[in-house]
Amino acid sequence: MAKRKTTNVADATTPSTESTPTAAPETAYESTPGTEFGGAYSRFSDLDIHLFREGKHGKLYDKFGSHVVTHNGVQGTYFAVWAPSARYVAVIGDFNGWDRGSAPMNVRWDSSGIWETFIPAIGNGQTYKYFIVHEDGREMEKGDPYAHFWEVPPQTATKVWDTYYEWNDGEWMANRGPKNALNAPQSIYEVHMSSWKRDPSDPTRELTYGEIADALVPYVQEMGFTHVEFMPVMHYPYPPSWGYQVTGYYAPSSRFGAPQDFMKLVERLHQAGVGVILDWVPAHFPGDANGLYEFDGSHLYEHPDPRKGYHPDWKSYIFNYGRPEVRSFLLSNALFWLDRCHADGLRVDAVASMLYLDYSRNAGEWEPNMFGGRENLDAISLFKEINEAVYRDFPDAQTIAEESTAFPGVSRPVFTGGLGFGQKWMMGWMNDTLRYFEREPINRKYHQDELTFSTVYGFSENFCLPLSHDEVVYGKHSLVSKMPGDEWQRFANLRLLFGYMFTHFGTKLLFMGGEFGQTSEWNFDQSLDWHLLDHAPHKGMAACVKALNNLYRTEPALYQRNFEASGFEWIDTTDRENSVLTYARRGDTPEETVVVVLNMTPVPRPNYRIGVPAAGTYHEIFNSDATEFYGSGVLNGEPLTTEDTPLHGKEQSISLTIPPLGVTVMKLEK
Template sequence: MAKRKTTTPPAQPDSSIQPTSSEPIITESAPAETPAHIDGPYSRFTDFDIHLFRSGKHQRLYEKFGSHVVEYNGVIGTYFAVWAPSARYVAIMGNFNGWDKGSHPLNVRWDSSGIWEGFIPNIGRGETYKYFIVHESGRELEKGDPYAHWWEVPPKTASVVWDTYYEWNDQDWMTSRQAKNALNAPISVYEMHMASWRRDPGNPERELSYGEIADALVPYLQDMGFTHVEFMPVMQYPYAPSWGYQITGYFAPSSRFGTPQDFMQLVDRLHQAGVGVLLDWVPSHFPGDAHGLYEFDGSHLYEHPDMRKGYHPDWKSYVFNYSRPEVRSFLLSNALFWLDRCHADGLRVDAVASMLYLDYSRNAGEWEPNMYGGRENLDTISLFKEINEAIYKEFPDTQTIAEESTAFPGVSRPVYTGGLGFGMKWMMGWMNDTLRYFERDPAFRKFHQDELTFSTIYAFTENFMLPLSHDEVVYGKKSLVGKMPGDEWQRFANLRLLFSYMFTHSGTKLLFMGGEFGQTSEWKFDNSLDWHLLDHGPHKGMAACVKALNKLYKSEPALYERNFSADGFEWIDTTDRENTVVTYCRKGNNPEDTLLIVLNMTPIPRSNYRIGVPSAGSYQELFNSDASEFYGSGISNSSPIASDEEMWHGRPQSIQVNVPPLGAVVLKVVK
């Protein structure tokens, strides 16, 4: 199979670390477009690069800034470039010079861009370094490289000269993924946290490497039937309890688990197995670590200088200055980097609501209205539009997904119609209403049917993804199965019913790791999931149920072809509060694909329960959450059920169905 490369090979690999490629090393010459009037012998920046950078439009800054091993005039070395406009002195310090602050200064460009750059001969891949920066006031700082592709393993904080050269073997996926990532495709996402999904059985304190994760994860996802995996932030983060949401290295996979190439191989193997990869992206805030972006050159360079806009009170972190063109270029380039160099199939954008509103988590007097007197952050609105337009232009076969919890209009609508341009949006209202409903004692659910049915009032105003994410199983909220009422059998039956409702409701799906087998304890970022639970019947049955739901979802077009269209969903009956049974249809492009879904929200089985059906015919049971192999009671409809001409639910044809306790039944007309 032909191999696809990402960037040119490194000019000089570190002697202690072998390059991923087995091909001969190819050197890089100085670019022909290097301007002649640069202070210094070598630059990767053209005048056009500077123009794009300073106008907020540069999409590939990772090709310019940072450290790059090159050959210049016959000498192999490393080119460094950093943005530090308020500095009066910048130098490279590292192992190669004994961390000397004065031996290797960089040159500031003549064009007032604030970029410092320089070429240092005879150092290459694997060299650790930092920028020593002296602010105009004389304040001294030691900073990691914002554009570094690799970092030391925390708690160490230096950047490492590295590259993104990798020989890809996922051509089959990349050429066909448009159909897999499309809005009318079945998208079932497994959300996971790298460090706690699974740990070394012999040493639970040790996190698995990217390669070890791939060995276990790829066959697991294939077996369970998830179409995509979403990694919680894999970008370099110094503080493990932040779960990855406090990032210092935006252009580097976390060194905790291996090299950038190791991460790329994980993505590669998932793609070869037919599994898409979504990455959690955090443009909303960053930590105040001394080696990070905060006060990078001694000034408020990346964060907004007005702390009413530049500090996030909830997360005790700093907010990007979205009005500064150079910062916009940084974020735009970063979004594209993960799609370009790491072949990600999409980005789930964290905390969008916190970026859209100036008064988010702020009291009166703690925020300043926009120029029109409103609470919307006009800078982030325009930034989201630009980023989404760039992504869908450069990578039209990917998706962006917004974690946005408000009623902000048009989040997942195209920019040309006035929307923000995201492909999908998390349906937080559905999640909150559904969990609140399922946490209730079944005896009282009949008084709260609106919590279950309200979602369809607004379900088609956006392209919604239904999330049961990590946020729902931490901080005393209990695990998913722990939220369910009743004894053990009822709790597991309730969770199977919840998943059945989720997979048959309009929208794409996301389930956090552990939920698929009924993890009983809350998620802990520093512990492995309790995989031993799969030795027990209820958990084994739960996993089998989720596997069957994924299979059903992918095999029945009615469940995905009209994911985001009102004509793909139809209630049959929501009024039977006494029995607490709800029925609805899902429809695809072909009327013959229509499915009938019946949910019994109580532990009382309903025999010969009559339902009006969309058309005449014999209805065969495709799925039953009460199946014995799922640890259910085994009440089912083993033979096709012929409809008869008895008017019910306003329909001329109806059938009588055995509806299991706390169970879901999916039926389809036999062809």
């Protein structure tokens, strides 16, 4: 009887050689069509097989993988795996001492490449892998691609596990539509679960899903964020990948607990009125020996042509988007997280890398499509199918594309020729804005176009403004450390940046730590520096972000027309000398209009006159220079009445005091 074979986690940047061991003798293992348990019991109908092979199946997680069932009065587990290039497949695990010959699977008669078996007396928690012999005799041991539970790394096996959970978030699920809608406020808090917070008594210990819920739910409520976006929670063995090298696409990471523990975390956020968005990574997967790479000895999931199947940047493997069975795998996976885990949205990683055949490739390293272009037609059609399925089956959810190019129609409906995403990250805004704010204030007057340029293309897509994890690693510095000047100016600049972000059109995303001015770069392997909140600048920063979230959620002008040109109007962009910008945000009714004034220098501007959209009395409803925010307290405490002094194309104007490195938001008294 064979001993259990434990495979250490392969470096995510290097394919393991363990997937191609010495060939076995041709007669070592044999498999024949089953009758009693293998051939007689199956979860696949003819329609399932047809949809799977057409790339149209959206619920393969009900079919493949391991499922505890009762068959002919016997309780056990049904296993199904796709391995068309295998000549022998067996289930190995603790239950049979990892014996490769005692639990062979049976290949279906219909040439689908699906292997099945039923093994009595196996239930939830049983550890297993698939032992696969390729047609040429090569042997490999693989985790189940559809498993819901993987062992904690460095162990690499999968477990029989179901996703049954008694959900108690019915009120949220029934009423989430308006909260996830495009005309609703969406302020997203991006969280890396491993490093958001750790055990104070043991900084090396990651919190469990339950412990994260205990701390995160009240914090997000207190800070006023509407949604949490988790960086990939799908099972990943290599911590430095931050979760972007996924091995178990259908399994929440076991390093924090069981699948039901993750569901409880989602449920508690929902009960608190907070939406949950999950990072999803269909762009690539690692070459780990136990994972998808060369799964049955062939290029099963990855494209066989390295020009399309290998990613030079991440040294990982690219799905074969043109293979129907792989399309079904990815379609089902997207729907799985919305269905079984009640996610409210998917933020799709690295979309640009999928759209272009020449992404990160030099001339001669890629092959044009059938029309001679560089677009990946298979990936484009897959995005359209997945987005259509998401909005058909989960109309209250959102898909958000991380896409950094000018590819047209990313967030436009498929029926108009778009890719069908609900939103797209506004990477141009992020790059221009950070570049501008990193400049010394004395030089900003020469670069004002970096801020005004966003409106040139800003309504071509439904944009989300991201200040994400990518901007605070690899020597880029934390957000507050990017800012010029002394300590007071750095924090004032960051409050100004956040004020600009929250009053700009588009939804908002802020990576954890930015909300209180984390001073060091993000380290995936340690907790945020929560002790900084004991100090006035950081405490003030957190208070400012809390106030901005409240302003954003309560002022309809800041969200009702987030993606419409009618919701934004420049009032004045000409005062380059003083680096002052003025604009209006409009809601569905004129009385909701707010006026925003940005002072990009540390010089206060008393008696500064601006044109306003309507006559009346204006009140200051937000000022980033408030003393509770660690500001200098240059405010407009008294109401300001308009005067019949035309300015900036308006018949009425007001004279106000603009704080140093500050943002002022004014609203007309009803």
